[in-house]
Amino acid sequence: MKLIVAVLKPFKLDDVKETLKNLGVQGMTLTEAQGFGRQRGHTEVYRGAEYEVDFVPKIRVEVLVDDGQVDEVVDAIVTSASTGKIGDGKVWVLPVEAVVRVRTGERGSEAL
Amino acid sequence: MIHLIGAASYVPYPSWLNPADNTWQITAATFVGLMSLPGLAVLYASLVPKKWAVNVLAMMFAGFALVMVAWFLWEYKLGFGDTSIGGGVRLVNGVVTQTQNAGTTGTLTHFFENFLGKPGPVTSAFGEQAQASSAANTIIPFHFPTSSLAYFQFVFAAITPLLFMGSVLGRIKFSAWCLLVPLWSTCVYTVDAFLLWGGGYFAQEGALDFSGGYVIHMSAGVSGFVAAWCLGPRLLRDRQHALPNNLVMAAVGAGILWLGWNGFNGGDPYYAGASAAAAVVNTNLATATGVLVWIAMDAWLSKEKKPTFLGGVNGMICGLVGITPCAGWVNGLGAIYVGAICTVVVWIAWNYLSKVRPFSKVDDALGVIYTHGIAGLLGGLLLGIFGDPNMIEYGCGHLTASGQVIATSQATYLTAKGTCVPFGVNGLMYTGSAHQLWEQARAAVWVIFWSALVTFILMKLIGLVLRGTRYKDEILEVGDLAIHGEEAFPEETLATRTGGGAFAMAGLDKGGSSAAAAAEDYPVPGTDTGGGS
Numbered sequence: 001m002k003l004i005v006a007v008l009k010p011f012k013l014d015d016v017k018e019t020l021k022n023l024g025v026q027g028m029t030l031t032e033a034q035g036f037g038r039q040r041g042h043t044e045v046y047r048g049a050e051y052e053v054d055f056v057p058k059i060r061v062e063v064l065v066d067d068g069q070v071d072e073v074v075d076a077i078v079t080s081a082s083t084g085k086i087g088d089g090k091v092w093v094l095p096v097e098a099v100v101r102v103r104t105g106e107r108g109s110e111a112l
Numbered sequence: 113m114i115h116l117i118g119a120a121s122y123v124p125y126p127s128w129l130n131p132a133d134n135t136w137q138i139t140a141a142t143f144v145g146l147m148s149l150p151g152l153a154v155l156y157a158s159l160v161p162k163k164w165a166v167n168v169l170a171m172m173f174a175g176f177a178l179v180m181v182a183w184f185l186w187e188y189k190l191g192f193g194d195t196s197i198g199g200g201v202r203l204v205n206g207v208v209t210q211t212q213n214a215g216t217t218g219t220l221t222h223f224f225e226n227f228l229g230k231p232g233p234v235t236s237a238f239g240e241q242a243q244a245s246s247a248a249n250t251i252i253p254f255h256f257p258t259s260s261l262a263y264f265q266f267v268f269a270a271i272t273p274l275l276f277m278g279s280v281l282g283r284i285k286f287s288a289w290c291l292l293v294p295l296w297s298t299c300v301y302t303v304d305a306f307l308l309w310g311g312g313y314f315a316q317e318g319a320l321d322f323s324g325g326y327v328i329h330m331s332a333g334v335s336g337f338v339a340a341w342c343l344g345p346r347l348l349r350d351r352q353h354a355l356p357n358n359l360v361m362a363a364v365g366a367g368i369l370w371l372g373w374n375g376f377n378g379g380d381p382y383y384a385g386a387s388a389a390a391a392v393v394n395t396n397l398a399t400a401t402g403v404l405v406w407i408a409m410d411a412w413l414s415k416e417k418k419p420t421f422l423g424g425v426n427g428m429i430c431g432l433v434g435i436t437p438c439a440g441w442v443n444g445l446g447a448i449y450v451g452a453i454c455t456v457v458v459w460i461a462w463n464y465l466s467k468v469r470p471f472s473k474v475d476d477a478l479g480v481i482y483t484h485g486i487a488g489l490l491g492g493l494l495l496g497i498f499g500d501p502n503m504i505e506y507g508c509g510h511l512t513a514s515g516q517v518i519a520t521s522q523a524t525y526l527t528a529k530g531t532c533v534p535f536g537v538n539g540l541m542y543t544g545s546a547h548q549l550w551e552q553a554r555a556a557v558w559v560i561f562w563s564a565l566v567t568f569i570l571m572k573l574i575g576l577v578l579r580g581t582r583y584k585d586e587i588l589e590v591g592d593l594a595i596h597g598e599e600a601f602p603e604e605t606l607a608t609r610t611g612g613g614a615f616a617m618a619g620l621d622k623g624g625s626s627a628a629a630a631a632e633d634y635p636v637p638g639t640d641t642g643g644g645s
Contacts, residue, residue: 046356047159047422047479048414048462 001096001109002070004077006061007035008089012081013059019080023073025063026112033060039087058089064099066109128243130255136384137260143375144267148176148274151372155365156278157600158358159422159478161350163591164282165357165600171286172274175293179270182294186231187269188262190298191305192246193229201226201247201311226313228306234262247311249382251506251535264379269297269305272328278478279336282346283588286595288581291574296335300566304331304559318548319555320499320537322391323380325437325491326559333485334560335567337476342571343581345475347588354477357600359421366425370399373432377439387505391440395432398451402431405455414463426462429483430455434491438498440505441537446498453494454487461486489556496549499539506535 008016013030020028034055041054065073070093077091101111125131153172157165179187194202202209234240244254244261254261273293280289304327306312308319321327345351356362377395381387406427411419434454435447442450462482465471471481540546575581587594 043416044355045414045416045418045420046354047420047426049354050416051353051355 001099001112002065002067003094003096004061004063004065004070004073004091005094006063006077006081006089006091007033007058008061008077008081009083009087010057010059012083013061015080016061016077019076020063020073023069023076025065025069025073027064029062031060031062033058037087037090056087064096064112066112126243128253128255129257130383132384133254133382134256134260136388137256137264137379137382140375140379141260141264141267143372144264144271144379147369147372147376148267148271149173151365151368152271152274153365154361155369155425156281156478158361158365159278159356160281161353161355161591162357162600163593164350166592166596166598167286168277168281170596171277171281171284171289174286174290175274175277176270178290178293179273179297180266182297183266183269184235184262185233187298187302188234188265189232190229190302191269192248192261192265192310193232195226195229195306195312201316203245223313226307226311226316228303228312229310234258247315248309250311252383254382261382265305268324268328268376269301272301272324272332273297273335275329275332275484276336276339276480278480279340279476280343281477282350283343283582284339285578285581285583288574288578291577292339292570295570295574296567299570300331300335300563301327303562303566307558308555314551314555314558317551317554319551320441320495320548321437321492321555322439322441322495323377323436325433325488325495326555329433329436329484329488330492330556331488331559331563333481333483333488334563336480337474337485338564338567339571340476341470341474342568342575343475346477347585350588351475356422362422362425366428370396370428370432373399373436376432377436381440381505387440387503390503394439394442394444394447395435397444397447398435398454399428399431401448401451402427402429402434402455405452406430406459409456409459413459426458426479426483427455430458430487433484433487434494436488437492438495441495441500441503442498442539443500443503446500446539446541449498450491450494454490457490458482458487489560492552492556493549495537495539496546496552497540499537499548500542501536501538502542504534504536508534 006016010032017028035058036054036056039056041052041056044051044053061077063073063077074091074093082088098107099111100107104111149172153169156172157168160168240259241257244256244258246254246261248261273296277289284292307314308321308327309315346354373395374392378388378392381391403424404427407419407424410423411417414420414423431451431454434450435442438446438450462479466479466482476482538545538548540549571581582588583595592598592600
């Protein structure tokens with residue numbers, strides 16, 4: 001099993017969610033996040049004073065998948081979240097040692 | 113109405129009371145009160161970083177309450193009662209009269225005899241219910257009781273220190289604030305109020321301030337600036353991250369301020385008449401102009417070239433403050449000029465003067481010196497220019513065969529050969545006379561001088577008593593939590609009750625969230641099957 005983590009532009013969430021549903025992905029976890037990569041931040045103005053804001057709003061999506069589905073899901077996320085402009089985000093994949101469903105105690109692929 | 117000839121009957125009003133005037137006065141006062149709580153409290157609390165919001169709210173509510181008690185125990189009479197020393201204005205047989213003791217002449221004597229009222233309470237049955245009388249208005253008798261006048265004047269006295277809290281927040285000790293507010297309103301506010309409104313020296317000389325461009329706003333701006341200078345700046349970290357925490361709530365506070373100002377300026381004629389209505393319209397004209405001008409200047413002249421909402425709020429305050437000394441005495445076009453001029457000048461000061469000493473060296477946290485100090489000064493001076501003699505605050509009714517005729521201009525009255533001259537202001541633009549402008553300038557110099565001097569002395573005195581007026585850095589780094597033990601936006605899932613408080617303590621010792629424990633501690637009547645009553 002693998003954990004796919006994607007940090008994306010917030011307004012792409014609906015597209016990503018629909019694509020993953022269509023692929024049969026059963027669940028995902030979403031966190032509102034702040035971050036920056038190469039695009040850096042932006043300037044805000046309050047009462048005439050300028051503030052540099054390095055971090056921009058992002059969403060962090062976490063999806064648990066079977067090994068066989070990893071490439072398909074990563075490709076789907078990349079395709080559906082892409083705008084082609086700087087700041088689109090990143091996707092990375094981590095190995096997962098164990099997964100347990102809290103309600104039933106099922107383990108491994110059964111728990112996905 | 114039932115007339116019972118020869119029989120005593122109950123009446124709701126004394127003969128001098130006009131229910132419309134009284135209603136408007138209490139309503140206008142309530143509007144002005146709402147400008148402080150919640151208007152200004154919410155505006156300032158949302159303009160500061162999250163960690164300071166509770167402190168601002170606590171200082172607002174405490175300040176309002178402190179002035180309320182002080183005002184009715186001694187301050188009202190200082191500002192609006194009989195003069196305390198020598199001759200001066202006082203009630204003689206129920207009539208407000210200028211008196212002079214034998215052998216006392218000279219400008220200085222005259223000044224100090226008309227400097228301050230004699231302190232005293234307005235808490236007795238007679239004090240609260242009798243007809244209001246003050247040299248604040250010697251033209252026609254008040255049509256409402258002292259309670260109406262004193263409460264109306266209280267809400268002005270209360271909002272003034274709350275305005276300059278914007279300069280000192282983010283480092284002043286809560287205890288220092290609670291001493292500063294009553295001392296400041298006793299020593300600064302009541303003096304300026306008496307001098308300009310209560311029939312004191314500047315009022316007698318002819319200086320005018322419709323609703324407090326000088327007594328309230330310029331005084332607040334200058335006092336806040338001096339107090340901020342005495343206090344020293346906020347923490348560097350707080351200044352680097354001085355972001356507002358909630359622009360939506362800032363809009364709520366600002367909106368209450370704008371519409372509350374209908375009472376602020378509309379209540380100052382003291383009668384529910386034409387001048388009150390005109391003052392309301394002029395206030396809104398100047399304010400709308402201020403909003404538009406600031407937003408336009410932000411969009412075209414600022415570095416970012418963006419129309420900012422908080423800039424619009426600044427423009428709104430410039431318009432409101434600028435029109436305050438003029439409200440019922442300029443016409444609608446004059447109000448637009450006042451709003452535009454005040455906003456343009458304050459915008460330039462805000463963006464450029466702020467880089468010059470002493471402005472660059474004093475941490476006036478919310479910039480009260482600009483939007484209140486400079487706009488108040490300008491508004492007061494502009495009255496001397498745009499004051500329209502045909503904007504009549506108090507007219508002269510004269511009876512004709514068809515009833516009471518209210519003429520519409522001074523000229524009409526004068527040709528009607530009345531001995532009564534309607535009260536309007538002779539501005540430079542309409543009469544060619546700079547006399548009013550001169551009187552306005554003299555009073556401005558005084559208010560700036562007195563506000564700065566006494567605020568400085570009070571801050572030093574309070575510093576001696578409390579061993580410093582600002583919190584230690586360790587406390588400033590934390591803010592609300594260190595000072596009040598409260599957060600503006602607490603998260604209940606992260607906190608668990610461990611004690612204290614007067615309610616719902618039962619069951620806390622059982623731990624967890626057991627429904628059974630709750631049922632045991634809080635049986636619902638009628639569902640208790642365990643043999644209870």
